[in-house]
Amino acid sequence: MVTTYPPRIEPSATVRMGDTVREFRARDVDAINLGSGSPDFATPEHITEAAMRALGEGHTRMGMTAGLPELREAIAEKFAADNGIETDPASIGVTPGSKFALFAAITQLTREGDEVVLFDPSWVSYEAMVDLADSDIDRVPLDPEAGFSLGNVELAERVSDDTRALVLNNPVNPTGTVFSRAELGEIRDLAVDHDFWVVADEIYEKLVHDGEHRSIGSLSGMADRTVTVNGFSKAYAMSGWRLGYYTAPQPVVDAMRAIQSQTVSSATTFAQHGAVAALEGPQTPVEEMRRIYDSRIRTAIDIIEDAGGTVSRPSAAFYLFVPVSTDDDVELAETILDEQQVATTPGSAFGVSGYLRLACTIPEERIKEGVTRLTECPHVAV
Ligand SMILES: Cc1ncc(COP(=O)(O)O)c(C=O)c1O
Incomplete structure (x- = not known):
């Protein structure tokens, strides 16, 4: 054998x-x-009905790698209204699950030997994605005494000009931590000073019980160094639909799209019609x-x-x-x-x-x- x-x-x-x-x-x-x-x-029913209608209308062929134009328009409006992120449909990608957006972002932004910061604890799949990119992981423990947020973490001591990217899950799986405006500001200052990327995974954004979620990509200086990833699985109970999305600076979007077009092609067409209803329908x-x-x-x-x-x-x-x-x-x-x-x-x-x-x-x-x-x-x- x-x-x-x-x-x-x-x-x-x-x-x-x-x-x-x-x-x-x-x-x-x-x-x-x-x-x-x-x-x-x-x-929710209005979402499944929209997808079923799309099926009935014959939306069964493969669509654009970038995603359905009307969905990307709805996502651009959502980013502006909910997240303070000004972007446009050309700089948005729809992926089969946010997991694929994260994978494409990490494999595009990092190369062998690059340093990527992950917080501890963090979602199980980031480490595997960084490994697949042959990059080096620098795990920075969050402060358990501060509800696993930055607390007394000396982040400035843990990043340097060698840092290529930091993965920021906000809110955090598994702890439910929501990073404060001040903490995001600290990460922003370091990203700008050391010129590194932030991959922001905001998939739990709609499930905040206490406090307020803010997107790091909306902070000044972050638009050209952030990939903001989100998806439909958690907020709209759509995990089996496999639908995620992202926005990033245009060259990164183009490169992530190339990865998508050579691997998984596009997200399911009729599912994307359901996603339009998710964003535009009742919340x-x-x-x-x-x-x-x-x-x-x-x-x-x-x-x-x-x-x-x-x-x-x-x-x-x-x-x-x-x-x-x-x-x-x-x-x-x-x-x-x-x-x-x-x-x-x-x-x-x-x-x-x-x-x-x-x-x-x-x-x-x-x-x-x-x-x-x-x-x-x-x-x-x-
Ligand atoms: C933090 C985090 N990011 C991303 C994902 C992936 O979600 P999706 O279903 O959109 O691929 C999950 C799913 O468990 C998650 O917990």
């Missing part, structure tokens, strides 16, 4: 946990999935889903606290980042899955051990059952 190289990257930890839960369920085991970042709500379903996530989070926190544990209330998104009394959180998550049939994601998948991430993407009753089972395990709620 022809020899194979070892895999370039590991499979996503969150996807792996979900697969195990599905295996349990196939054997009729009552498994509870607190591991999935995929919203459990149905996509009340988004707020309704946010309110339910917030209520689930509060329920989970109450159960953990009643059992004697502590956990911070996240300012955004639908995750809880729960401290546990062991650094071997990978083994703990596996034990909990085997013994209690509850899937969680170990903090080390996000670069910080000693935590479990719980995703409140299942109905409240199931959260109650799952979190209660968890609190009965050693090392949790202590």
